[in-house]
Amino acid sequence: MSRLPRLTRRTFLKSAAASTAALSMLGGRTMTGSASQTASDLTALTIAEVAPLIASRRVSPVELMQATLDRIATLEPRIGAFVTIVPELALEVAREAEREIMAGRYRGPLHGIPFGVKDTHYTRGILTTARTPVRADFRPDFDATVVVKLKEAGAILVGKLNLPEWSFGGATPGTHNPWDLSRTPGGSSGGSAAALAARMLAAATGGDTSGSIRQPALLNGVVGMKPTYGRVSRHGVVAISWTLDHVGPMTRTVEDNALLLNVLAGYDPQDPNSANVPVPDYTRALERGTHGVRIGIPERALLSRHHPDVLRAYDAALGVIAGLGATIQEVPMPASYPGMAPAHNIIRICEAASYHRPFLVADADRYGTGSNVRRDVEAGSLLTAAQYEQAQKVRARFTRELRVLFDTFDAWVMPGNAAPAGVEAPGSTGFDLDRMFNLTGFPSLAVPMGFSADPPGLPLGLQIAAAPFQEETIYALAQAYQMATDWHTRAPQL
Amino acid sequence: MIRVLSRTAGIPLSEERIEVVLPAYRGFLNNANLVMQVEVSVEEEPALVYNLARGNP
Numbered sequence: 195m196s197r198l199p200r201l202t203r204r205t206f207l208k209s210a211a212a213s214t215a216a217l218s219m220l221g222g223r224t225m226t227g228s229a230s231q232t233a234s235d236l237t238a239l240t241i242a243e244v245a246p247l248i249a250s251r252r253v254s255p256v257e258l259m260q261a262t263l264d265r266i267a268t269l270e271p272r273i274g275a276f277v278t279i280v281p282e283l284a285l286e287v288a289r290e291a292e293r294e295i296m297a298g299r300y301r302g303p304l305h306g307i308p309f310g311v312k313d314t315h316y317t318r319g320i321l322t323t324a325r326t327p328v329r330a331d332f333r334p335d336f337d338a339t340v341v342v343k344l345k346e347a348g349a350i351l352v353g354k355l356n357l358p359e360w361s362f363g364g365a366t367p368g369t370h371n372p373w374d375l376s377r378t379p380g381g382s383s384g385g386s387a388a389a390l391a392a393r394m395l396a397a398a399t400g401g402d403t404s405g406s407i408r409q410p411a412l413l414n415g416v417v418g419m420k421p422t423y424g425r426v427s428r429h430g431v432v433a434i435s436w437t438l439d440h441v442g443p444m445t446r447t448v449e450d451n452a453l454l455l456n457v458l459a460g461y462d463p464q465d466p467n468s469a470n471v472p473v474p475d476y477t478r479a480l481e482r483g484t485h486g487v488r489i490g491i492p493e494r495a496l497l498s499r500h501h502p503d504v505l506r507a508y509d510a511a512l513g514v515i516a517g518l519g520a521t522i523q524e525v526p527m528p529a530s531y532p533g534m535a536p537a538h539n540i541i542r543i544c545e546a547a548s549y550h551r552p553f554l555v556a557d558a559d560r561y562g563t564g565s566n567v568r569r570d571v572e573a574g575s576l577l578t579a580a581q582y583e584q585a586q587k588v589r590a591r592f593t594r595e596l597r598v599l600f601d602t603f604d605a606w607v608m609p610g611n612a613a614p615a616g617v618e619a620p621g622s623t624g625f626d627l628d629r630m631f632n633l634t635g636f637p638s639l640a641v642p643m644g645f646s647a648d649p650p651g652l653p654l655g656l657q658i659a660a661a662p663f664q665e666e667t668i669y670a671l672a673q674a675y676q677m678a679t680d681w682h683t684r685a686p687q688l
Numbered sequence: 689m690i691r692v693l694s695r696t697a698g699i700p701l702s703e704e705r706i707e708v709v710l711p712a713y714r715g716f717l718n719n720a721n722l723v724m725q726v727e728v729s730v731e732e733e734p735a736l737v738y739n740l741a742r743g744n745p
Contacts, residue, residue, distance in 0.1 A: 437736070533726035536719035543716055547697075554699050566712070572705060573712035575697040576690060581720040586734030588726045593735060 236261040237393045238685065241450040244396070245303040251295065255306030255350065259288035262308040262352060266394045269688055274369045275389035277313040278321050279353035284308065287350045294348075303453050305348030309397040312383050313354040314361055315341055315441075316430035320351075324432040326359045326567070328553050328560045338430030339462045340399055340441055347457045349397060356385030359565040360550075361401060361434055364409060364625075367564065371414060372686040373652055377616035380410035386444045387414035391653075391686060397454055398444045403434045403542060405628030407442050408640035412655025413615040415642045415681065417451045417672070418444045422662045423635030424469030426455075427462035435545035436467070438538070438632045447682050448641060448672040452476035455665065471663055479666035480673040485519035487671060490603035492627065493524050499622035501613035507644035507654045508609045511675065515607065518674050525603065528595030533588040535626050538633045540585035543574030551575065593634040600636075600661040605671050610657035614646040627657065637665045641672045642681035653681075 236244065236258055247253035263281050270276060291306045311317070314324050316334035323329050341351065356369045358381050366384025371377040372392040379388040383400030387410035390398055400407035402420040411418030419442045426441045433439055443454035456477065461470040491512065497505060516522055550571040553561075561568035600606075612624025631638040636659055643656040656675070660667040676682055690713065694701040701709060 530726055533723055536722035537726075539719040540716065540723055551699065558699075569708050569712050572694070572699060572701060573709045573716055575699050576693040576709075576713050577716055577720060581723065583734045584726075584728070585720075585723045586736055587728040587732045588723050590732055590735040591726070591728050 237265045237396075239396070240447050241303060241307055241396050241445065241453055242447065245305075245307065248295065248306045249300050249303075255288040255291040255295065256285065258306060259284055259308055259350060259352075262394065266352070269392050269394055272370065272375060272688070273372055273388050273392050273394070275356055275385040275392065275394060276310070276353045277323055277325060277356050277385070280320060280351065284350055284352045291348055291350065301348035304344065304397070304457055307349045307397055308352045308395060309344055309349045309399075310353050310355045310386065310389055310395050311338070311341060311344075311351070311399045312357055312361075312386055312401055314357065314401055314432035315354070315399065317341055317351065317354065320354065322354065322432070324360050325357050327562055328557045329432075334430070336430060339427035339464060340458050341430070343457050343460070344397075349457075352395065355383070355389055355398060357382045358384075359562045360567045361403070361406065361432065362565060362567045362570070364406075366410070371615050372688060373415065374615065374649070377652070378413070380413040380615060382406040382410075383418070383444065384410045387411050387416055387418070390414065390416040390444055390446055392688060393685060396446060396450060399441060399458070400444045401431060401434075402440045402442060402632065403438045404538065404632055405625065407440070407444060408610055408628055408638060408655075408657060411444055411640040412610040412642070412657075413653060415653030415655075415684065415686075416444060416446050417448055417642070417682070418442065418640045419451050419455060419665070419668075420631060420638050421455060421459065421665055422469070422637045424465075424467050425471070425637070425663065425665070426458045427460070427465040427468055429462055429464040429468075433545075433549045435542040436549070437545060438542055440632065440635075448639075448669060448676045449477065449480055451639070452480060452669050452673075469663070474666055476666060476669055479669045482666070482670035483518070484515065484671050484674045487520040487605065487667075488603040489515060489520045489522045489671075490525035490599070490606045491522055492606075492608050493526055496527070496623050496627075497609065499612065499619055500609055500624065501617060501619050501646070503646040503648065504609050504611065504613060504654055508656070511643045511656050512607070514678050515671070515675060518678060520671070522607075523603070525599060525606070528592055528599060530588060530592045530595055531630075534592050534630050534633055537585040537588040537592070538629050540577065540581055541589065541633070543570060544577050544582040544585075547571045547574035547577070589633050592630075596630070596634050596636065597661065604660065604664075605667050606659040607671075608657050608659075610640045610643075610655035614649060614652035614654060617649065631659050636660065636662055637668055639668045639672055641676060643679075644681055645684075
């Protein structure tokens with residue numbers, strides 16, 4: 195039992211009210227906007243900031259949940275991040291968490307933390323639509339493994355986050371970028387990224403088949419990790435392409451991301467491709483620093499079509515990283531790089547066609563009319579096994595070549611997006627530099643690296659990749675970079 | 689050809705659907721042709737992952 199005095203709800207809340215003054219000491223960010231100041235202060239806190247307040251009973255999970263729901267109620271009409279919100283259930287679970295903590299059964303840093311999951315993640319008894327009319331009424335009878343893990347850690351489900359139909363695409367219709375409501379938050383995990391940027395949540399998950407965690411993270415100024423393939427279970431998550439799909443944590447800071455991956459990572463016998471590799475404490479890597487770390491960067495010619503603001507911020511970021519003691523060298527792409535993108539396209543659509551076959555047979559006319567999903571999976575079903583197998587051979591070669599390349603450096607750093615949200619960068623390699631890590635399964639993280647000047651004030655991001663199961667290397671570098679900059683502390687004016 | 693392929697795939701497409709699908713199919717065929725041009729050795733095996741040793745990698 196805890197040695198701390200037992201607190202009533204009143205004292206819990208009283209302590210929490212008193213802790214408002216302490217928030218500034220914790221670096222709590224103030225938000226401008228119409229949400230109440232107290233609620234804004236609580237929802238502006240990161241997981242790492244609010245968890246000690248919950249552990250020490252200075253903030254109740256109920257109060258944090260109420261503040262979260264209040265902020266969602268205020269901002270959701272403008273942001274549109276959620277498909278489904280479960281306020282009554284969330285408050286009920288928050289009260290249970292409060293009782294547990296008051297009884298001395300604090301589970302860890304996610305206990306009492308509100309979270310959202312992309313609406314591809316199965317949630318028992320709760321609508322899981324994948325944003326398609328085909329599954330508009332689907333209520334799974336079990337939770338996805340990642341949802342189970344988050345619940346077991348004491349985190350509390352608030353709702354399901356928006357995406358394009360079936361998770362196809364780099365935009366999220368219906369969701370607005372909090373930094374400029376007229377712009378896209380990107381996709382496909384656009385609801386997750388927008389909810390984080392708007393301080394409606396501090397913890398979310400996304401899915402990434404072609405960059406769908408990292409691209410929206412970058413466009414919204416938050417942090418997104420696509421872990422090594424097999425590191426996080428895909429069991430109970432609607433698929434696009436089994437061998438390219440990844441599930442990963444999305445947060446506002448690198449530290450929070452490591453906290454979340456600590457819970458999400460691990461072997462799952464229900465995922466046939468899950469990796470039985472020991473899970474380290476990722477937060478321990480945060481203090482590792484970057485002195486002597488060997489950084490590879492792509493040859494400049496590959497970035498020739500990137501937006502000038504992206505390149506300016508990228509060069510500044512490399513300067514910061516060099517100043518932290520890392521060595522930086524240009525690294526040529528593997529010889530089979532020209533085959534990377536077409537191989538990704540073929541594998542993605544062939545596997546998607548296979549996944550969608552039962553839906554096409556039974557419900558083809560229910561596919562959304564505003565997307566090209568039905569068209570694309572029907573077209574993908576016409577490809578042959580020989581074409582698919584050749585793409586998988588090219589993938590094997592590219593992966594082997596990239597692994598050899600990673601023998602010469604520790605991490606690869608590159609711009610994460612070719613242009614700010616809603617700005618085209620025709621002919622750029624931005625998309626390819628994301629999806630090459632889906633094809634190979636290597637881990638890759640998106641972290642904020644500044645803001646655009648034209649158009650003004652839109653987030654830009656850096657991508658950091660490493661060899662398989664070297665997420666710690668990524669977190670060490672990302673944390674050092676984040677500690678040397680203040681991009682992650684800035685919040686949109688809402 | 690598309691009519692035959694779609695029937696073989698178990699998702700027969702109507703004439704109307706073939707019209708809709710054709711541009712996307714051509715795009716994927718172009719990708720498939722690019723993939724076919726990449727040199728891979730005879731020994732190269734497809735990067736399919738089957739894990740039959742659950743819990744004992």
